[in-house]
Amino acid sequence: MSAQDPASLPPLRGPLPERPVPELPLPEVRSALLGWFDRVGRALPWRLGPEGGRDPYRVWVAEILLQQTQVARGRLYYERFLEAFPTVQALAGAPQEAVLKAWEGCGYYARARYLHRAAGLVAASGFPRDYAGWLALPGVGPYTAAAISSLAFGERRAVSDGNVRRVFARLRGERHPSEGWVQAQADALLDPARPGAWNEAVMDLGATVCTPRAPKCPECPLSAWCVAARSGQPTAFPAPKVRAAGLEVRGVALLIGDSERAVLETRTGTLLGGLSGLPAEAVAGGESPSEALVRLGERLGARVGEFLGTVTHTMTHRRITLDVYRAEADLARIKVADAALSRLDHKALELLRVRQAGLFELGEIQDAPPGN
DNA sequence: AAGCCGGGGCA
DNA sequence: TGCCCAGGCTT
Secondary structure, eight states: TTOOOOGOOOOSSSSSSSSSSOOHHHHHHHHHHHHHHHHHHHOOOEEEGSTTTHHHHHHHHHHHTTTOHHHHHHHHHHHHHHOOSSSSSHHHSSSSSHHHHTTTSSSSTTTHHHHHHHHHHHHHHHOOOOOHHHHHHHTTOOOHHHHHHHHHOOOOOOOOOHHHHHHHHHHHHHHSOHHHHHHHHHHHHTTTSSHHHHHHHHHHHHHHOOOOOSSOOOTTGGGGGOHHHTOOOOGGOOOOOOOOEEEEEEEEEEEEESEEEOOOOOOOOSSSOEEEEEOEEOOOOTOOHHHHHHHHHHHHTTTEEEEEEEEEEEOSSSSEEEEEEEOOOOOOOOHHHGOOOOOHHHHHHHHHHHHHHTTTTOOOOOOOOOOO
16 A cells, blocks of 8 residues: 555545635746646647647547546547548448448447538538637537637637646645536636646646646645645545446357357447347346347348357446357358457457367467458 | 436546 | 547437
8 A cells, every 4th residue: 555545544525724725926836837747748630730729620539538537548549530531521431330430449328429410510610719708519518618719719718627626636636626616726727828828737747747647746836836646645636436337238249140240230329339249148037148148149130150259348337258169140241350349249259269269270360350 | 307228448 | 347539419
């Protein structure tokens, strides 16, 4: 247990210290952070172009891609996505399946569906020019609208995201920052002369210095004013969120065809909606997996064959256990490489590859990457 | 206001 | 293993 482990500390109640937090010297704080940002700010592919005057399409795509997604990961998808859809017109004219294929593996697929829908609106009416206009687009909330309007249009809008929340909670010594509190702090500190750069600076600080687990306070340009750093327990700010436990889900799936061409269904609803996958049924409460298997076979008019194996897949709110069987049916098979699949379905298809490798004694291919 | 939505990195 | 990530939509 490290010295900074919050669990090893006595419980803290409310902000530290108990006396009111002194007002910050805004000019000095702004100058310190922007100076740091100008020296060591990250060079990222969506940061091309003049400060406050970036290409709105490139900024937009990046901001959607980075929602709840770490920068290192977003980078991998960013160039690929722009190459596939270089302009908003290209994106608007593409089929949704192609958009999801570019998004495959990145998660939160509603982002891709909203982005595609919004591209249709923008291709018809042009880019919004201010915060309110962006906010009206599907998939664009307060954070994204503030980011785009400040970065691409120079508007004085302060972003509030996970980094901003953590940075200001520590700076002001607030263990339980509400959404409104964070936004108020962000609004008050925003540098009106360089709103876009300020927003990026706060997020860079949160991502590289004021990190969740091991903040590098000695390197921080704001440490002189930081209540959490002074407390010696920076990781105690903000207090960790309590999350509901993940739900256990069981299901059965059929592999009709092979790992290159198989019968796939397009999933609907909120879970993996829009993606393709093996035909599957959830095991209902009070039902056995074999009963679900019979139901699935009847729905497809399929003859169920051998058991291929079980795959498990853990998501933030779900733990899915899927029994996979081979089956035969007179249904159209789709080229797997052209479809957008979740990791779960890639794992299911991998069962067949492993089995074939075993039959032909081809050796280890279990480390083959999903897709392709 | 709370629940839901992926997938991977990291201590 | 648990928490977090350049959040937004639905109920």
